[in-house]
Amino acid sequence: MIPIRYQELLEISHQRSLKAEEFVELEKIFCAYPDSRAQWQEDKTMDSLLKQLSVSAPSVDICHRVMHTIQQENMQKCARKQSIFRYLSFFAKVDQPISAIGAAIFLFSLSGVFLINETETFKVDGHNPDYELNSLPGISNSDVPSPDVLQDFAAIIYSAEVEKMIDTDLLSTLASTQ
Amino acid sequence: MDLSDTTDLDLVQEIRDGNTQSFQVLMDRYKNPIYQMAYRMILDPFEAEDLLQVVFLQVYRNLSTFKPQGSFRAWIFTIARNTCLNEIRRRRRKPVKSLDELTSDSQKIPFQVVDHEQQNANQILLQDELVDILGRILKEVPEKQRTALLLYQQENLSYDEISKILGCSIGATKSLIFRAREHLKVRLRPYLNEGAWTPAVFL
Numbered sequence: 001m002i003p004i005r006y007q008e009l010l011e012i013s014h015q016r017s018l019k020a021e022e023f024v025e026l027e028k029i030f031c032a033y034p035d036s037r038a039q040w041q042e043d044k045t046m047d048s049l050l051k052q053l054s055v056s057a058p059s060v061d062i063c064h065r066v067m068h069t070i071q072q073e074n075m076q077k078c079a080r081k082q083s084i085f086r087y088l089s090f091f092a093k094v095d096q097p098i099s100a101i102g103a104a105i106f107l108f109s110l111s112g113v114f115l116i117n118e119t120e121t122f123k124v125d126g127h128n129p130d131y132e133l134n135s136l137p138g139i140s141n142s143d144v145p146s147p148d149v150l151q152d153f154a155a156i157i158y159s160a161e162v163e164k165m166i167d168t169d170l171l172s173t174l175a176s177t178q
Numbered sequence: 179m180d181l182s183d184t185t186d187l188d189l190v191q192e193i194r195d196g197n198t199q200s201f202q203v204l205m206d207r208y209k210n211p212i213y214q215m216a217y218r219m220i221l222d223p224f225e226a227e228d229l230l231q232v233v234f235l236q237v238y239r240n241l242s243t244f245k246p247q248g249s250f251r252a253w254i255f256t257i258a259r260n261t262c263l264n265e266i267r268r269r270r271r272k273p274v275k276s277l278d279e280l281t282s283d284s285q286k287i288p289f290q291v292v293d294h295e296q297q298n299a300n301q302i303l304l305q306d307e308l309v310d311i312l313g314r315i316l317k318e319v320p321e322k323q324r325t326a327l328l329l330y331q332q333e334n335l336s337y338d339e340i341s342k343i344l345g346c347s348i349g350a351t352k353s354l355i356f357r358a359r360e361h362l363k364v365r366l367r368p369y370l371n372e373g374a375w376t377p378a379v380f381l
Contacts, residue, residue, distance in 0.1 A: 050331040
């Protein structure tokens with residue numbers, strides 16, 4: 001079983017050349033584990049081959065093609081922005097911030113909705129006295145008696161009641177006997 | 179202005195400030211490694227190039243989502259891998275027969291051997307052949323293991339960066355690399371033991 005240090009030294013050798021003391025360590029491992037020398041050679045061969053493994057480069061104009069696509073996308077974005085600004089300039093100047101215009105539109109529509117809502121509520125509830133009075137059928141201002149006339153309303157009612165309570169037969173009998 | 183020494187994070191900041199020239203520098207920096215990764219996953223050089231273009235466009239569009247405290251290298255490779263995986267899934271749903279499949283395997287593989295200057299012609303030929311064999315054996319390795327191994331060996335990414343790209347733990351990443359290497363070693367051993375390809379040739 002090759003020690004862990006062997007693997008560590010192999011990993012170090014992938015990043016940089018081994019130092020003198022690390023070579024000494026490696027030699028000690030080779031002496032202690034004779035198979036490790038062949039394995040080291042195999043590993044280093046593998047590293048060497050993997051380093052040499054290379055595919056052909058991409059086309060030279062690949063970057064140019066990407067840049068061309070990016071520029072086209074940027075131009076499309078600019079055109080889209082300009083069309084939005086043109087639309088907004090119908091309401092305000094182009095250099096004004098869009099947020100301010102948006103806020104103004106929002107407040108305007110909010111107040112409109114509030115006003116419409118208030119009017120509708122008002123019509124349904126009918127709290128306006130003038131509206132209520134005019135909406136009652138068959139009653140006009142001329143039919144309503146003045147408050148002065150109605151001041152003795154209770155006394156008049158009472159006197160009418162008193163008149164009903166008088167026993168006219170008894171009074172006539174008394175008058176005939178006299 | 180020379181931007182070749184500028185760090186990735188500085189370039190990203192400049193692109194965010196509207197400097198598209200910095201994006202050109204970033205593309206020059208990453209086009210080869212990402213193309214290689216895409217090729218290894220898709221195994222089609224033309225598709226790999228198309229995917230490279232898609233990856234760069236996605237990087238540009240999503241640059242605002244990149245967090246500067248992270249590694250840009252890991253971020254761009256993650257986008258590249260996810261784009262390739264999407265392409266692989268799309269192909270499974272709608273398999274397309276490429277015209278390249280009609281050509282022989284050896285013609286199709288665009289492997290190249292680099293840095294031959296100090297070796298004699300015989301060694302070069304042997305090494306070319308072994309690299310070619312390795313490239314073919316590499317296709318047998320599962321995608322995750324292959325990607326982990328190549329990011330580690332060829333792009334020199336750290337275990338931490340690879341684990342973020344693959345979406346697994348550092349331990350799992352080490353295990354993927356180890357298993358990929360073991361698979362390659364076992365499959366290459368018969369060639370190495372033939373005598374012609376002595377390990378000393380490559381040391």
